[in-house]
Amino acid sequence: MAYTPVRRDRKAPPVRINLLSDTQTRPTPAMREAMARAEVGDEQVGDDPSTNLLCDRVAELMGKEAAVFLPSGTMCNVTATLVYCRPGDEILAHVSAHLIAREGGAHAALGGFQITPLQGADGKFTAETFRAALHPRTRYQPPQTLVSAEQTANIGGGTIWKKADLDEVVKIAKANGMATHMDGARLLNATVATGISARDMTAGWDSAWIDFSKGLGAPIGAVLAGTRDFIDQVWRWKQRLGGSMRQSGMCAAACTYALDHHVDRLAEDHANARALARGLAQIQGVEVQEPETNLVFFKPDGAGISANDMIAALNKRGVQIAVMDGRIRACTHLDVTSAMIEETIAHVREIVRKA
Template identity: 80%
Template structure:
């Protein structure tokens, strides 16, 4: 399910089109300028004005009492479960969720937590599946403490959880004394595509975070929000995990800039993803999952080319994509233009013809 890109040979074809991930974005010149001009202080003692501004804005955006700036989204997830749970507790999440597939077993290694994988199409579990996975609270079974949802669902194809399903999951969790955590790695992609505000999307969720190093284009960082008491405990784990920083305003300034300039333009990435899917679908034998946001999953086997061979052939032409869960994933972002999408489709067609 996970992938490890092979080290690039400096003699290989230079990368011209990077569809590997939206984490590949580079800070724009204007973002770099904002970083250079950032007002900074000691973040660890609450003395960095730019970090404080960012946290206030995200807390307001998500409708929570407080927020904290973290070096990565993974640290947001790990710190959240370390606050919500105790050793031996059980977390429920979709079987393809980032906390299961892509965080190195951190939740088990650091917290001693058990994660139960819930099945479901397109990276999402149905509320009824969640309900049926609950068990009576007895000494024979682990306490079920947290349910987590990933918005958007990465391995599911960048799909968007319906608001009604999110609300029902919250209702079930509350009636069973459980906390709710939203992995918001691409939360704003979901908001832009659906027209639902981030505040409404995360309403009722005890903790939620935004990743700034993906489609928002910042070089580093995520911000997790929740109640003041919850964030106080997250800070304790941030300190323990080595995530407390000093003049972090330089990084936070990029995130503030992204909130001001890079949210609405996520719609451009979604349009490019649809254009890519449309072009690939016109190639005979190509199986393409129609995108809801900025991720396009496709399988070229029916066109006579294996996924691994297609990825390698495109790499040799300067186009980077990833094999993930047996399919090819292409990810659009602010460094990908419509012209690059057209060129990628043309190259895929050329490779298929050659096969």
């Protein structure tokens, strides 16, 4: 079976409004300048000062002993599971989590791990659901080694795990000898929306990471944090998987710039998401999930048009957007303005009217 990479139709009109994902952000001119000025060295021998600075800052930000710069959030998740688990071990995560639904089966392919999907509303499982999934440690069942939570929950609607719920998951995991890993793809969206610091949000979790190539606007990179011993072991897998770099400081400098200039502004993305949701909700037949951060999920079925047909119609108008699990997902980010939000609402209203 051949696998074809997803490409945009080259015959489609130019994209003027890109709501496909916050991964579509492009480095700002100021970020590019910071990258050009970055002091660099060989990362593999610990000699890149810009990368070292970034890792130290993220470790401090999340209250962990150490951190490592990785090319992607997927590699953060993969290297973490490869450290924590052995072939045949069981990982517990929400059924819609990146580990299960968005990472190409990497954890099974590379580690031979079994991931048990946990059900729950809005991309989150409850403490009761987690506890009910635990089983006695016998030779008849796989060792339950790791539990993972995704903050924010992407397919759940960009929803935020409550601090109390995260703490309860940690408590249950530790009582049962399990490690805890937080997929922090949009962790800082959660901290900005709640006012809870990243250090407090990740307290008790053995490892956690921040993705810089989403709403923070860097062109590449994520940083995984945990104990020194854990990070040493992640480094071994980073090397094995080809994730070790040389003068990575140019990319790390973009991430440091994002920490200095792009964190607080995530609130603008959240405001734009709420404005989009309000406008869409006023269109008859469009069902909208109230956003908590920068993701807006909606269904136009009640207006007599399918999600795929809506996507096609929007693409013809220069609006790029995604279908995810039967719903349309719009993602706001630093390249999306309030004027673009109003224009998108107008396009949807007109498409529904014609339908």
